[in-house]
Amino acid sequence: MTEVGLVFFPAFDWAISPDHPERQERLLYTRDQIQEEGLFDHPAIREYRPRLASDEEILRTHVVLPSLETVTESHRIAAGGTIAAADLVLDGLAKRSFALLRPPGHHANRFVHGSRGFCTLNNEAIMVDHLRSRLGPDVKIAIVDTDAHHGDGTQDIFYNDPGVLHISLHQDGRTLYPGTGFITERGGPGAYGQTVNIPLPPGTGDEGMLLAMERVVLPILRDWQPDWIINAAGQDNHFSDPITNMGFSAQGYARLTEMLRPDIVVLEGGYSIESALPYINVGLLLALAGLDYSKVQEPHGRREPQPRAITDQVARICGEVAELWERRSEEDLGKVFGEAEFFERRRQIYYDTDNIYESQQEYIRLCRACPGWRAVYTQSTRVRQVAAAVLLPWKPCPSCRQEAEGQYRQLAAEGRFQQVVWQDPARGRESLKE
Amino acid sequence: MAGIDVGGTNTDAVLLRGAEVEALVKVPTDPKDLLGSTALALEKVLEHYKEDQPLKLHLSTTLSTNLIVEGRGAPTQVVAVPGPGVNLKSLNFSFPIIELDGYIDHRGREAAPLNLDQVRGLKQVLGGTEGEALAIVGKFSQRNPGHEQRLRDEISQWYNGIITLGHRLSGRANFPRRIVTAYLNSRIARHQLDFLRVWREVQGSAVGEILILKADGGTMTLDACAERPIESILSGPAASIMGVKALTQCTEANYLIVDIGGTTTDLAAVVGGEVLFERDGATISGYRTLVPAILARSFGLGGDSRIRYEKSSGVIIGPERAGTPVCLGGEHLTPTDAAAALGLAQVGSAEAARQGWQAWGESLGIDGDALAKEVFQAFLRQLREAVEAFYAELENMPLYTIREVLDPPDLRPRAVVGLGAPAPVFVPALAESMNLSWEVVPYWAGANAIGAAAARATAGITLQADTQLGKVTVPEMGWRGEIQRPLFFDLGKARELAEEKTREHAGSLGYDASGEVYIVEEESFQMVRGFRTVGQTHLVRTQLRPEVFKVRGEAK
Numbered sequence: 006m007t008e009v010g011l012v013f014f015p016a017f018d019w020a021i022s023p024d025h026p027e028r029q030e031r032l033l034y035t036r037d038q039i040q041e042e043g044l045f046d047h048p049a050i051r052e053y054r055p056r057l058a059s060d061e062e063i064l065r066t067h068v069v070l071p072s073l074e075t076v077t078e079s080h081r082i083a084a085g086g087t088i089a090a091a092d093l094v095l096d097g098l099a100k101r102s103f104a105l106l107r108p109p110g111h112h113a114n115r116f117v118h119g120s121r122g123f124c125t126l127n128n129e130a131i132m133v134d135h136l137r138s139r140l141g142p143d144v145k146i147a148i149v150d151t152d153a154h155h156g157d158g159t160q161d162i163f164y165n166d167p168g169v170l171h172i173s174l175h176q177d178g179r180t181l182y183p184g185t186g187f188i189t190e191r192g193g194p195g196a197y198g199q200t201v202n203i204p205l206p207p208g209t210g211d212e213g214m215l216l217a218m219e220r221v222v223l224p225i226l227r228d229w230q231p232d233w234i235i236n237a238a239g240q241d242n243h244f245s246d247p248i249t250n251m252g253f254s255a256q257g258y259a260r261l262t263e264m265l266r267p268d269i270v271v272l273e274g275g276y277s278i279e280s281a282l283p284y285i286n287v288g289l290l291l292a293l294a295g296l297d298y299s300k301v302q303e304p305h306g307r308r309e310p311q312p313r314a315i316t317d318q319v320a321r322i323c324g325e326v327a328e329l330w331e332r333r334s335e336e337d338l339g340k341v342f343g344e345a346e347f348f349e350r351r352r353q354i355y356y357d358t359d360n361i362y363e364s365q366q367e368y369i370r371l372c373r374a375c376p377g378w379r380a381v382y383t384q385s386t387r388v389r390q391v392a393a394a395v396l397l398p399w400k401p402c403p404s405c406r407q408e409a410e411g412q413y414r415q416l417a418a419e420g421r422f423q424q425v426v427w428q429d430p431a432r433g434r435e436s437l438k439e
Numbered sequence: 440m441a442g443i444d445v446g447g448t449n450t451d452a453v454l455l456r457g458a459e460v461e462a463l464v465k466v467p468t469d470p471k472d473l474l475g476s477t478a479l480a481l482e483k484v485l486e487h488y489k490e491d492q493p494l495k496l497h498l499s500t501t502l503s504t505n506l507i508v509e510g511r512g513a514p515t516q517v518v519a520v521p522g523p524g525v526n527l528k529s530l531n532f533s534f535p536i537i538e539l540d541g542y543i544d545h546r547g548r549e550a551a552p553l554n555l556d557q558v559r560g561l562k563q564v565l566g567g568t569e570g571e572a573l574a575i576v577g578k579f580s581q582r583n584p585g586h587e588q589r590l591r592d593e594i595s596q597w598y599n600g601i602i603t604l605g606h607r608l609s610g611r612a613n614f615p616r617r618i619v620t621a622y623l624n625s626r627i628a629r630h631q632l633d634f635l636r637v638w639r640e641v642q643g644s645a646v647g648e649i650l651i652l653k654a655d656g657g658t659m660t661l662d663a664c665a666e667r668p669i670e671s672i673l674s675g676p677a678a679s680i681m682g683v684k685a686l687t688q689c690t691e692a693n694y695l696i697v698d699i700g701g702t703t704t705d706l707a708a709v710v711g712g713e714v715l716f717e718r719d720g721a722t723i724s725g726y727r728t729l730v731p732a733i734l735a736r737s738f739g740l741g742g743d744s745r746i747r748y749e750k751s752s753g754v755i756i757g758p759e760r761a762g763t764p765v766c767l768g769g770e771h772l773t774p775t776d777a778a779a780a781l782g783l784a785q786v787g788s789a790e791a792a793r794q795g796w797q798a799w800g801e802s803l804g805i806d807g808d809a810l811a812k813e814v815f816q817a818f819l820r821q822l823r824e825a826v827e828a829f830y831a832e833l834e835n836m837p838l839y840t841i842r843e844v845l846d847p848p849d850l851r852p853r854a855v856v857g858l859g860a861p862a863p864v865f866v867p868a869l870a871e872s873m874n875l876s877w878e879v880v881p882y883w884a885g886a887n888a889i890g891a892a893a894a895r896a897t898a899g900i901t902l903q904a905d906t907q908l909g910k911v912t913v914p915e916m917g918w919r920g921e922i923q924r925p926l927f928f929d930l931g932k933a934r935e936l937a938e939e940k941t942r943e944h945a946g947s948l949g950y951d952a953s954g955e956v957y958i959v960e961e962e963s964f965q966m967v968r969g970f971r972t973v974g975q976t977h978l979v980r981t982q983l984r985p986e987v988f989k990v991r992g993e994a995k
Contacts, residue, residue: 013837013839015839016839016841017964018842019840019841023965024967024971024972029965030964030966030967033964033976034545034546036839038524041545042525042615043613043614046719046727052837053835054837054838055844078844079841283545284523291525297525298526299526300526304523304550305550
């Protein structure tokens with residue numbers, strides 16, 4: 006068994022548009038550096054091919070509107086490549102794996118009307134649901150998102166899912182896209198407290214990131230005891246990144262990887278394609294394989310040491326997050342979500358990449374026995390007629406399953422909606438026909 | 440025109456007159472006296488040579504391979520400019536490396552200069568007598584050989600041993616492999632040079648031009664071999680494959696080459712009419728190098744392999760060699776004996792083989808004939824498994840574009856072409872079990888020598904252009920120049936320049952540069968900074984494709 010299975014897919018023939026940060030060139034210098042360092046060739050690292058994700062695998066996680074035809078092959082390969090990386094570990098071919106591929110996915114919500122934050126399909130969410138389809142719904146999976154942007158899509162997909170713990174460390178949403186990820190976002194009624202946000206002030210460097218790891222992320226993981234740890238490894242918190250304001254370095258990244266010891270790493274953002282990505286990825290690969298990364302360093306530019314005021318601010322945020330985690334089981338959910346049959350949530354979602362507005366209404370059945378079934382109504386400037394969806398959790402209680410089925414049949418019979426979607430991750434899309 | 444292939448067991452030699460085989464000889468190789476074995480084979484060939492002008496000779500020798508495998512050669516030191524990145528000490532090289540300051544980045548820009556005080560200090564650390572050797576290797580020196588060249592200029596002022604510069608050996612990216620390749624090249628250079636010089640003198644006037652066979656199936660001059668002796672490693676498998684190219688009638692674009700020898704079987708794949716090459720370079724004796732080489736996989740299954748019989752799993756053949764087959768007077772039964780006893784091949788005494796199987800069969804409680812048949816089937820099964828594993832390995836090569844993932848390159852063979860003494864027995868049955876057509880090439884037992892004779896000079900280069908920096912580099916030539924009109928230097932221009940440079944390179948090596956230059960690999964990217972295109976980067980890898988020299992003969 007090799008130490009690290011690497012699914013490297015730079016999509017050298019695909020771009021969102023010619024000048025877009027998500028373009029052919031993005032992983033070119035990373036390829037050059039890994040090749041020159043001899044890491045594709047290292048006995049501890051073995052390279053594998055990606056594959057296409059199937060309709061089944063995508064629709065277990067997403068509701069794609071108006072249809073899957075809007076999803077390009079590049080997205081299917083990025084999602085399928087991430088699944089392939091997970092299977093390497095699951096099948097015992099590698100101890101850990103790294104899906105070093107593009108396009109990224111962590112801004113893609115459960116409902117997909119188009120592309121937001123350069124993401125259409127949520128690669129790691131699709132992979133997490135694939136893991137559960139193979140291992141059963143009881144497996145506990147923690148996702149630690151270290152991209153500089155809040156992992157809002159992944160948070161959205163799992164926010165009411167007790168099988169997943171989602172921790173996101175990111176530049177404070179008041180200063181950066183997508184403008185969310187505050188400590189008050191803590192998850193839905195079925196998984197309250199399992200959405201953990203650690204917003205970091207602009208200028209946070211290695212000291213702050215590693216402090217947050219030490220003070221909050223690792224203790225929470227020790228407490229929750231996941232079976233799998235996934236790292237959504239965005240690399241845009243680097244000091245040279247053109248679209249963020251953080252101060253992380255390749256050394257810091259390698260150290261973080263060593264501390265976290267993730268089973269599967271998935272590349273997310275990172276657009277300092279020459280000055281950061283080649284060195285971060287070399288450091289990350291070495292750390293993941295348990296090799297010496299002490300000499301990895303950016304040859305151009307130096308990061309500024311993190312100012313004291315920022316360190317203090319990070320320490321304060323960590324304290325607040327830790328306290329929320331400790332208190333999470335004492336919270337009165339009735340106060341947070343109400344005492345009615347359903348918890349209702351209305352949202353407006355902007356898709357910056359495709360310039361689409363979505364409005365969404367969601368009803369979660371408040372159930373003591375399971376996370377509850379959900380009904381969601383959505384429309385957008387692209388999909389103008391309202392679509393409805395009935396969603397089951399991975400482990401619905403019999404009464405929720407029955408109610409959800411009834412709701413689906415009723416919605417389908419009414420004929421009010423252009424589309425009525427049934428999502429049953431544990432049994433599949435066809436479960437109603439049985 | 441003569442070809443000699445010095446193998447581990449036998450030395451094969453051929454005399455060609457035009458496309459006709461005049462003589463084909465085989466003598467045993469004396470590993471302790473390669474010079475003698477080669478001379479003897481040549482002597483036998485010369486008996487048939489009646490022309491006046493000196494004989495042209497292509498030589499495939501195991502000399503460099505043996506030097507490396509046996510750990511011999513000159514005392515060699517390595518000076519490296521690694522810059523930041525993987526800690527060289529963690530890679531556990533089997534030789535010490537002196538690390539210097541300085542760094543060239545992935546674009547070939549100098550990110551940190553050499554430290555000249557450090558360079559001057561090398562005088563105290565390095566030897567420098569004529570018998571010693573040195574390799575100078577920098578990270579990304581294939582993108583900018585400046586540091587390596589500067590170091591050579593400084594060091595060669597007082598260093599008298601052989602010096603190898605990493606960038607001259609390959610344009611491929613892989614710093615650890617570049618270190619290993621340059622190190623081995625320096626280590627074996629003097630011995631190789633001495634051998635060839637002595638050998639040249641011994642032959643006197645009967646032999647004219649001598650060319651040396653390379654791992655990529657091409658030839659090189661003695662001068663080129665003196666600079667890059669490392670390229671002559673593993674020329675044996677290359678000779679066999681060139682023999683197939685010279686002799687085969689197969690017109691399929693994709694076919695499998697199976698070379699069944701006494702001890703081992705080698706597999707190689709032809710795809711789209713071209714033999715597949717190693718992605719990075721040859722691996723020899725655990726050393727991963729950047730030496731351009733035909734991709735061949737060898738495994739311990741051959742006519743003289745040892746046979747074991749286990750109650751649970753039945754017959755198991757190889758991987759070690761049993762020795763001479765019983766039918767030829769040996770002591771242990773081998774797959775060759777199975778072929779002889781079953782009447783599949785006329786080798787030695789079929790009767791002796793049959794008696795051998797009978798005797799072993801009795802001790803196992805099996806009919807002798809049935810046991811021989813089982814051995815034959817086991818040989819086929821193991822061969823078939825190796826072929827499957829070989830193609831599985833090829834098909835796991837990474838793909839980096841959507842186009843390739845949606846439509847992966849078709850590598851699967853449509854035919855099997857065999858050579859080696861046992862090939863007529865096993866290749867037809869192998870091909871039939873795979874539902875493929877087959878051919879055993881003419882002169883199947885000596886096709887390697889024919890391949891050596893039929894091989895032609897090859898030369899390839901890597902051209903890397905960066906129009907934002909206005910620089911273009913061809914590491915194999917140690918050349919880095921300015922792009923005159925970067926705005927107009929597109930991929931087409933890069934291809935034109937690559938072809939021109941390939942011919943120039945081949946010419947400077949003393950080769951006929953008139954053949955076709957083809958593109959092995961190319962890449963082209965727009966470089967965008969801040970939503971604006973600032974330049975392009977092109978990579979063009981070319982190879983001079985000599986015409987395949989066809990040799991006549993009856994196929995089986």
